[in-house]
Structures are given as C-alpha cells and as structure tokens.
Amino acid sequence: MPDYLTACIGAYTILTTADPIVKAKAARHLRADWVEYADIGTLPEPPPKQPARPAKPRLVAPNEVARRGLGTEKGRGALLHAIAHIELNAIDLAADMIARFWDDPLLAPEDRHDFISDWSSVCDDEARHFILLQDRLEQLGMTYGDCLAHNGLWNAAMDTCENFQARLAIAPLVLEARGLDVTPGMITKLTQARDMQSVEILEVIYNEEIGHVKIGAKWFQYVAQKLDESPQTLFHNLVRQHYKGRIKPPFNVQARTLAGLCEEYYVPLVKL
Numbered sequence: 001m002p003d004y005l006t007a008c009i010g011a012y013t014i015l016t017t018a019d020p021i022v023k024a025k026a027a028r029h030l031r032a033d034w035v036e037y038a039d040i041g042t043l044p045e046p047p048p049k050q051p052a053r054p055a056k057p058r059l060v061a062p063n064e065v066a067r068r069g070l071g072t073e074k075g076r077g078a079l080l081h082a083i084a085h086i087e088l089n090a091i092d093l094a095a096d097m098i099a100r101f102w103d104d105p106l107l108a109p110e111d112r113h114d115f116i117s118d119w120s121s122v123c124d125d126e127a128r129h130f131i132l133l134q135d136r137l138e139q140l141g142m143t144y145g146d147c148l149a150h151n152g153l154w155n156a157a158m159d160t161c162e163n164f165q166a167r168l169a170i171a172p173l174v175l176e177a178r179g180l181d182v183t184p185g186m187i188t189k190l191t192q193a194r195d196m197q198s199v200e201i202l203e204v205i206y207n208e209e210i211g212h213v214k215i216g217a218k219w220f221q222y223v224a225q226k227l228d229e230s231p232q233t234l235f236h237n238l239v240r241q242h243y244k245g246r247i248k249p250p251f252n253v254q255a256r257t258l259a260g261l262c263e264e265y266y267v268p269l270v271k272l
C-alpha cells in the first residue's frame with residue numbers, strides 16, 4: 001500500500017472522520033495528495049449517508065436555532081458558528097461528490113480526472129473556510145459546537161443520493177448559490193458592527209463560493225449535454241422533483257451570472 005491516499009479513500013476518510021478539525025485537515029490532505037499523485041482508487045462500499053460528526057453541536061429543528069442581533073460579540077459568534085456549520089457540511093458534500101459520483105455512468109472515464117480535480121479543490125477551500133471561522137470563533141472565546149445547529153443542508157443534499165444530475169442541481173446550484181444571495185447582507189451588517197476581522201473572512205468565502213457555483217454549473221451543463229437536454233429545463237425538472245424548499249428572491253444576479261447561472265435557471269422556479 002503506498003503511503004499516500006487515493007482520492008476515493010481520501011474522500012471516504014473525510015466523511016467518516018467526526019472531529020471537525022481532523023476532518024478539515026483530511027480535506028486539505030486529499031487535495032494535496034491529488035495534486036501530487038492524481039490517483040483515483042476505488043471504494044469497497046458506498047459512502048455513508050450521514051457523515052461522522054462531533055458530539056457537539058447538538059442538531060435540532062431549524063426553527064430552534066437561535067438568531068441574535070450582530071451588535072454583540074455573542075450575536076456575531078452565533079452567526080459565525082452557523083456559517084462554520086455550513087462550511088463543515090460543505091467539506092462533506094464535496095467529499096461525497098467524489099466518493100459517490102466519481103464513477104457515475106454519466107461521467108466519461110476520460111473526464112474523471114477533471115471532475116476530481118474540481119471537487120477536491122472545492123473540498124480544500126471549504127476546509128480553509130471552516131478553519132478560518134473556527135479560529136475567529138476562538139478569538140471571540142467560543143468554539144465550533146458551542147451553539148445549536150440543524151441538519152437541513154445535509155438532508156436537502158442527501159435527497160439526491162441516487163441521482164448525479166439532481167445532486168449537481170441541488171447542492172451547488174440551489175444551496176451554494178443561495179449563499180451568494182445572503183452573504184453580502186451579512187458583510188454589510190458586520191461592517192456596521194465594525195467587526196472587520198469577520199468581514200475579511202466572509203469576503204474570502206464569498207469570492208471563493210462564486211468559483212464553487214461555477215464548478216457546479218460546469219458539471220451540470222456537462223451532464224445536461226450527455227443527456228441531450230436543455231440545461232435550464234433539466235434544472236427546473238430536477239429542482240421541482242428533488243428540492244422541498246423555496247427558491248426565493250432577492251437574488252444576487254451579478255454573482256450568479258458571474259458563476260454561469262443565468263436568470264433563466266432560477267427565476268422560472270420562483271413561486272408567486
């Protein structure tokens with residue numbers, strides 16, 4: 001056995017690691033190994049439907065997660081905790097994209113390398129985002145696990161476990177694209193609260209998330225082409241079938257367009 005991890009086993013290791021910092025380090029390790037060895041490998045079994053997570057935060061119903069104003073350190077900490085939880089989910093989602101779909105029949109064998117390159121780089125970014133937020137939480141006297149959290153993001157993505165094109169539609173193009181809509185408002189509020197250290201972190205995340213949506217749009221368009229369908233029509237059908245939440249404005253049209261997601265994708269899905 002070589003002393004490096006293959007991409008599939010690396011992704012599996014991320015998903016089955018509970019400690020958030022060790023998970024984030026495994027994500028960075030996966031990317032570094034991929035860049036050096038580009039060895040895909042195989043998995044003996046499908047990845048788990050629920051990734052390993054630490055004992056804290058306790059997962060509760062979404063409406064039980066408290067929202068606080070950003071005027072206090074505690075309130076800002078609660079917001080950063082919520083974003084850290086999203087980033088931890090995002091590490092697992094990128095790992096799951098590799099472990100679950102690298103050999104999907106819609107993905108031509110000659111394109112697997114490009115696919116794993118893209119998602120291992122997303123996985124690495126998400127790990128950096130998580131670590132930045134965890135460090136900031138510590139500066140505020142907190143740590144990841146101190147607040148309640150919910151499993152809505154993971155559950156929404158797992159509704160697409162059996163369906164590569166639906167996963168590409170929902171995880172990057174619905175859920176991550178939503179992040180582009182809401183992050184500028186958070187940056188404005190944190191700027192008003194003069195928390196420039198947190199602003200800097202959110203700006204890094206925001207800019208890199210545009211790249212993640214772009215990678216999602218690229219692979220979604222790839223599968224639409226393989227299926228010989230219009231990407232927009234395919235997207236509408238998949239979202240209606242696999243997403244229980246609402247697609248709601250206001251949209252960050254500029255960032256979405258920059259990521260390759262034109263209005264024809266999402267505006268027809270808004271329910272009046």
Ligand SMILES: [Fe+2]
Pocket residue numbers: 087090125126129205209
């Ligand atoms: Fe992220």
Ligand SMILES: [Fe+2]
Pocket residue numbers: 090122126176208209212
């Ligand atoms: Fe992301």
